[in-house]
Amino acid sequence: MADFMKLVQNENMKTFLRARTVAMVIILAAAVTSVSVLWLAFGGRDVSMWDVVYVESSLLYFLVTIFTVVAGAGTVAEEFSSGTIKLLLIRPWSRSKILLSKYISTVAFALFMAALLFVVTLVVNWLCFGLLNDPSIPTSITDAGESPFAYMLRFYGLSFISSIVTVTLAFMLSAVFRSAVLAIALALFLMLIVNNVILLLSSLPYKWIDYVLFVHLNLTRYLDDLPAAGGMTLGFSLTVLGVYYVLFMAIAWIVFSRRDVAA
């Protein structure tokens, strides 16, 4: 087990010692800061910091997903495109374990990015709207007596589940096609374009639409305990996502373990 964690440590090293990752961290922090500063400058100060935290988190969470998709798709495909896969695989580890180390490292990266977004929005908005403003302004995201922090944690939890499903899709595409560009492009295309088309489709009276992945990726709509469109529940959405998740994982593992490496 300690030995297996060294594989994960290797994958983390390869992710974090890249200029790309540093750029992602800077972009995320800069995006949060600029929205807050602009709000402060043009939107007025009579707002609770929690409202800004909520708006920024909903606005910018897609960056966490995109950045993790890029990192996750790259972790497999770039080993193939650079040829390093050959030296990586000829070690006393099964291919499944090597792929698992990459997957765990990718999920850890998603967690890191989501935590970074949460912490930066909290700190920046506490500085801008909590410290400088009147902290007694009530927040509009929760009812009186309910903790806005707990509400935001739920928001991040649900968003994290959706992003992990998208990232797993990209990870699977990367293991199958061995091309980072194709995996990233396809995953983001499905996420951004098809997502919207499907939401339009979901108003049509077809039963199969309820089982399409993209209908269920927007989990945060269950946050306010309102009955969702078509009578779907959080439990139903999670079940559908779970089935897709298992499917993606199975395809990724079978393809990666079986195929000849001729890179």
Next chain:
Amino acid sequence: METSVVRLHEVTKRIGGRTIIDRLSLELRPGEVFGFLGPNGSGKTTTIRMMVGLMSLTSGEISINGFSIAKDYEKAIRLVGAIVENPEMYKYLSGYKNLLHYARMMPGVTEERVQEVIRLVGLEARIRDKVKTYSLGMRQRLGLAQALLHKPKLLILDEPTNGLDPAGIREMRDYLRRLASEEGVTVFVSSHLLSEMELMCDRVAIIQSGRLIDLRDLRTGAGMTEERTARMLFEVDRIEAALDALSAAGLAAESAGPGLVVLQGDRERTASANAALVGAGISVYSIRPDVKSLEDQFLEVTGGERIG
């Protein structure tokens, strides 16, 4: 004869109906440097990929120290260090980080061993630099370093002298020979540099279109010994007179091109032929064994065939 370290038995690889490797069988002994020769596209790299488990076998078996590469992969591969094709490393990491990466994947590789290997390949001065700043020769050395980290019993190197300068080639050759003779490591080298292989290897196998067409021992094949005879070439001034003088001395000889006479001789026959020639007043300019270079032999057995 000691038991073999590596055994390839009737190894066959078919991809989409095409037979890439056809019933290839080889046995490598401990502590030998084994050359693997073949024209481009003959299946050298495919064979190496199967030996390290990157490709599956259609049929046949490969075992390393008795562990099957298909059934006992983790045990078998633990004994192997390899460079497959070019030594591709993580370019955005330093040489040291690259070695650390592979050291973490192997049981029992200590920090001291990493430092030892860095000294061994002579990369101390540049090991903290990023690999993207390395020359091909330095990458080759780093590739060798990662292959040696866990003290493998079998070292598989694909074109190991590629990109090295003459001094580096010599150093690599001496090092591989020492590794084989002193530490008993079996070295499996593929190359198309035939003169290099001739200097480096104990035995060579030649494959063509996926079939083993020749297997020869380079340490005993060449040259003339007490018992062994060789074709000896005498460079003389007058061929006719030389042939007469030799037949008078009871030595069968024939003409072999301008100014050359050839006879099959051991040490004694060569000396008496020389005495007969000199005795007949013929000028002998040189005497040398007619040994074919590995290159000639290679072109002969492969029919000088190009790719395909």
